Structures are given as structure tokens and as C-alpha cells.
Amino acid sequence: MGQPIAPVEATRPARSAIEDGAPNSVSAWRNAPEVAWRLARASAQLRTKPFCAVLKDVRTAREKSRRMRRDLDIQSVQRFAMAFHRAQCLIPIKPVCLPESLALLGFVFSRGALADLVIAVNGPPFQAHCWVQTHDTLLNNPLDHALSFAPIRVV
Structure with a gap:
């Protein structure tokens, strides 16, 4: 059979962007079409x-974002996450963690984050x-919920 699943080293989250309520100057409606498209695309993928191909796509997109070489501070990334979250609230799709x-x-990779x-x-x-996490900040989860899980993979 396969190998047993064991926890991996992952930065322990200390804060949550959606709980901290990072300020966002952009209207949620402005991002709603892109967020809806990204949610539909993720579900279709x-x-x-195969799941391994989806994870390979994530790694490829991350490398492309890294090559953009934008020097973004954590507050900028939190603003992107809040913009996504606020737009997602306008879309009548039940939230499911993976898609x-x-x-x-x-969404954040396309902005160079x-x-x-x-x-x-x-x-x-x-x-x-x-x-989704950047450094010790959760971008789409309450802190207490994420802390109740043991990470087994970081992509």
C-alpha cells in the first residue's frame, strides 16, 4: 500500500486576514466576475x-508569480485576500475549501503575490x-479552525 501520512513542517498561523478585516478600497462588485470565474475554473479543474496535476498547476502558477518580482508587503496580500472574500460573498456558490x-x-498569484x-x-x-497562507497569516480561514488541523502538505 502507500506510505502513512505524517505531519509536515509548516509555519504555524498566528493571524487571519478575514478575521482582522484588512481594509479594502475596491468595491466587491468590481472583483466579483473574476472571483466567480476563478471559482468555476477551480471546480472544473x-x-x-488528477489531483497531482492540479497541484502541479499550483506550483507552476506560484513560480510565474515569483518571477513577477513584485515587492508586496503582507498588508497588500491581506488586501487581495479581503477583496476576494468580499467578492465571494456576492456569489451564490457554497464555499468548499479546496476550490x-x-x-x-x-487571484493573489495574478497580482504578483x-x-x-x-x-x-x-x-x-x-x-x-x-x-491559503502567506507567512503566518491565513488568507481564507478563521485562525481557530485552521489550528485544529495538522498540516500534511504545503504546496
Whole structure:
């Protein structure tokens, strides 16, 4: 069979952008079409591609974002996350962690920001979850919820 799943070294989150309520000067309506498209695209990728191919796409997009070489501070990345979150609230799609996280990664990568996809588990009973994180800041999750999971993969 396969190898047992073991926790990986991941930066322990200390704050949450959505709980801190980073200021955002852009109207949520302005970002809603892009966010809706990114959510639909992420859902389609998960239905049509093997998971390893989806993760490879994340790594490729992250490298492309890294090459943009924008010097963004954490507040800028938090503003991007809040813009995404506020626009997502306008879209009548039930939030699901993996497509939401993939869509958010695409949103921040397209702006030259870097972030990681953290995949984690807890149990019993077994539960899997994921979120987007930059340094020690969660971009799409409440802090207490993420801390209840043990990271097993950081992409």
C-alpha cells in the first residue's frame, strides 16, 4: 500500500486576514466576475484533472508569480485576500475549501503575490481541510479552525 501520512513542517498561523478585516478600497462588485470565474475554473479543474496535476498547476502558477518580482508587503496580500472574500460573498456558490483555496491562489498569484496551499487533516473522525497562507497569516480561514488541523502538505 502507500506510505502513512505524517505531519509536515509548516509555519504555524498566528493571524487571519478575514478575521482582522484588512481594509479594502475596491468595491466587491468590481472583483466579483473574476472571483466567480476563478471559482468555476477551480471546480472544473478538480472534476477533470488528477489531483497531482492540479497541484502541479499550483506550483507552476506560484513560480510565474515569483518571477513577477513584485515587492508586496503582507498588508497588500491581506488586501487581495479581503477583496476576494468580499467578492465571494456576492456569489451564490457554497464555499468548499479546496476550490475556494485554488481560486484565491489564482487571484493573489495574478497580482504578483506569493502564498501557499496548506493541506491538513484531523480526527477522529477523519477530516481533511485546506487553506491559503502567506507567512503566518491565513488568507481564507478563521485562525481557530485552521489550528485544529495538522498540516500534511504545503504546496
